[in-house]
Amino acid sequence: MDASYRRAGAGSGSAPRSVDDIYKDYRARRSAILRALTHDVEEFYALCDPEKENLCLYGYANEAWEVALPAEEVPTELPEPALGINFARDRMNRRDWLALVAVHSDSWLVSVAFYYAARLNRNDRKCLFGMMNDLPTVFEVVSGGVKQSKERDRSGTDNSGRNKLSAKQTSEPRLENNAKEPDEGYDEDDGNHSETLCGTCGGIYSADEFWIGCDVCEKWYHGKCVKITPAKAESIKQYKCPSCCNSKRPRPL
DSSP states (O other): OOHHHHHTTSSOOSOOOSHHHHHHHHHHHHHHHHHHHTTTHHHHHHHOOTTSSOOEEEEOTTSOEEEEOOOSSSSOSSOOOOSOTTTTGGGSOHHHHHHHHHHHHHHHHHHHHHHHHTTSOHHHHHHHHHHHHTSOOHHHHHHTHHHHHHHHHTTSSOOTTHHHHHHHHHTOOOOOGGGSOTTSOOOGGGGGOOOOBBTTTOOBOOTTSOEEEOTTTOOEEETTTTTOOHHHHHTOSSOOOHHHHHHTOOOOO
């Protein structure tokens, strides 16, 4: 991918101008970065060879990611990501290095969004930041901070359905114990959770996608598979999946 294509946003077309368009651009770039640091982490790690020149991690508006050299023009059309992320790869614990890249990626995502938002008025900028702030940061997802927040939610006094509520709030299904890092502080009952698969498409859980759990059959689904968005989920007190709605299956005891 050449520098001119990268500057243009990798297929994003004209620069986003409205709050909704800038937010959509931010989410797409964030999704790409998350994929590189989670689902595609082995490929990403291999590309960050310390023997190569200064490399950057780019996330694009078409949800693709790339490890590449920075643009040569100064100033660039868009802010550039952190330079030289590959140099520290072999000098740090792998998890700490990924968390460090995640922090710098969060900074870059915000800088790109507010590069576009500079033309907005004060209220629109505030609205945009609020929308962005409702999503977990890349660092939270990569370092396990979202899961730790979920564990704090479980300490509340309302025990009825608290596991499902906390999971919905973070949009992260529970994973089986052998897939977790040993130092993340999970409750003992987490060992009983089986690997999470989407009840519609059968896809394995990924941290960069929105999921929702059925309060009847307790299966998990991609939001896109059941046509539920994060915003819509906020207004749902008890979610029933399409299968449970059709079968009127009673809630298990």
